[in-house]
Amino acid sequence: MSEGVKHLSDYETGTRYRATVVSSERITEESAAEEVREIVLDVDREDFAYDLGQSIGVVVPGEDSFGDHHHFRLYSVADLPERGADDRPRIKICVRRCFYVDEYSGERYPGVASNFLCDRRSGDSFLITGPFGPPFELPEDPDADLILIGSGTGIAPFRVFVKQLYRNVPERRGRVWLFHGARTGLEMIYRNDAVDDFVQYYDRDTFEAFEAFSPRPSWGERIAWDGAIRERGEQLWEMLGDPRTRVYVAGLEQMLEELDEVFAELAGSDKEWERRKAELRAGGRWVELVY
Ligand SMILES: Cc1cc2nc3c(=O)[nH]c(=O)nc-3n(C[C@H](O)[C@H](O)[C@H](O)COP(=O)(O)OP(=O)(O)OC[C@H]3O[C@@H](n4cnc5c(N)ncnc54)[C@H](O)[C@@H]3O)c2cc1C
Numbered sequence: 001m002s003e004g005v006k007h008l009s010d011y012e013t014g015t016r017y018r019a020t021v022v023s024s025e026r027i028t029e030e031s032a033a034e035e036v037r038e039i040v041l042d043v044d045r046e047d048f049a050y051d052l053g054q055s056i057g058v059v060v061p062g063e064d065s066f067g068d069h070h071h072f073r074l075y076s077v078a079d080l081p082e083r084g085a086d087d088r089p090r091i092k093i094c095v096r097r098c099f100y101v102d103e104y105s106g107e108r109y110p111g112v113a114s115n116f117l118c119d120r121r122s123g124d125s126f127l128i129t130g131p132f133g134p135p136f137e138l139p140e141d142p143d144a145d146l147i148l149i150g151s152g153t154g155i156a157p158f159r160v161f162v163k164q165l166y167r168n169v170p171e172r173r174g175r176v177w178l179f180h181g182a183r184t185g186l187e188m189i190y191r192n193d194a195v196d197d198f199v200q201y202y203d204r205d206t207f208e209a210f211e212a213f214s215p216r217p218s219w220g221e222r223i224a225w226d227g228a229i230r231e232r233g234e235q236l237w238e239m240l241g242d243p244r245t246r247v248y249v250a251g252l253e254q255m256l257e258e259l260d261e262v263f264a265e266l267a268g269s270d271k272e273w274e275r276r277k278a279e280l281r282a283g284g285r286w287v288e289l290v291y
Contacts, residue, residue: 013057013072016127017045019091021120022084027094027195032186035097036153037118038195042084043091043128050077051135052164053157053248053289056093059127062112073113074132074291076250078156080163093117094156094189136161136248136287144174144244147236149259151181151212151223152189154251157289159190159197161248166201174244176201177236178209179228181255183217222258229262237266240280247280250289 022040050056055074062071075093084090097118098111120126136157139146146165148158158178165172178198182188190197191209201207212228214221229236239245249259260273267273280286 008072008074011057011072011074011129011132013059013129016059016129017043017048018125019043019056019128020085020125021122022090023122024118024120027189027192029186029192032184034183034187035118036094036187036189037097038078038092038094039117039120040084040090040092041128042086042088044088046088048089048091048131050081050091050131052138052161053136054131054133056091056131057129058113058117059129060113060116062116071112071116072129074130075117076153076157076289077131077160079160080167094153096153133289137284138165138169139174139244139246141244142169142171142173144246145239145242146174146176147179147239147245147247148176149179149181149225149247149249149251149255151251151255152187154249154255154289155180155190157250158248162198162201162207166204166207173206175206175208175239177232177239178207179212179225180209181212181223181225181251183214183223185211185213187217222254225255225258226262226265229259230265233266240276243283243285245285247286248289249287251291253290256288256290 019041022042024037024039026035027038028034028036055076057072057074059070059072075095077091078094079092082090095114095117098114100109100111150158180191198209210228212223212225214223264270264273267276277286
């Protein structure tokens with residue numbers, strides 16, 4: 001599934017329903033430059049059901065590039081479903097407050113949807129659609145290993161995926177290797193001092209988490225995946241060689257290029273990695289959720 005190749009205008013947004021904010025909490029530390037909030041929503045649709053890895057569409061007021069009077073954006077569902085007020089479906093999303101920098105003027109404009117969402121407070125409501133996107137499938141074989149590579153808010157669908165695996169799939173024995181990328185430790189979500197969701201799995205023999213940061217974040221340098229990945233290169237390559245292993249990648253699209261460079265090193269050449277990745281993709285063993 002590469003959600004990145006589907007254009008936003010291809011989504012069916014006609015069926016909309018109301019979501020009411022139950023709470024909105026900042027989950028990056030106050031000292032971090034980036035603001036990411038976890039927003040809890042009660043959904044006015046009794047039969048709202050989503051699968052792991054899917055996103056909701058948010059329809060907010062504002063012009064979009066097609067001159068429409070609404071602005072449509074997608075957000076991954078970041079937790080297992082619960083029941084909220086009046087037994088309505090309750091979901092969580094995590095939203096990074098985004099800004100768009102005009103490449104000619106250098107001026108910084110607030111992103112419409114993310115700022116709208118980050119400014120909502122409990123009791124506010126807005127329209128949502130979906131859920132959308134092919135789900136993250138659990139391998140049928142309980143011994144299959146999973147390699148999860150997420151950066152920034154791309155960690156959100158993995159938070160719910162890992163929770164599901166360790167809570168609700170007791171027969172699983174395969175390893176879960178989580179590679180978690182962020183520009184700095186302060187921008188790491190669900191694994192910082194404010195909220196550390198993954199800490200509960202550290203004592204599981206099968207779970208391991210590895211971090212990757214940008215060496216010079218204030219210079220806009222990219223995340224150095226090579227340290228975390230190269231250090232375990234041999235083992236990773238071995239895991240990829242097992243036909244049961246699946247790799248899920250989620251986050252900003254630019255991470256694909258960064259990962260290609262590191263994996264090409266493990267493969268021995270760009271060409272060999274290209275071939276191998278195409279094979280993994282075709283077999284549904286390399287799955288991307290990028291934006
Ligand atoms: C399948 C899918 C799932 C997504 N899940 C999430 C999610 O769980 N949480 C989330 O915050 N966003 C997520 N996004 C991105 C989200 O849909 C919006 O693109 C984002 O919030 C910016 O929208 P905007 O209207 O505020 O600003 P825009 O004007 O559309 O964009 C502002 C700028 O921010 C950049 N940008 C967009 N998203 C991010 C991001 N997450 N981190 C860093 N820079 C970004 C854009 O490239 C642009 O330069 C997802 C996108 C897709 C396609």
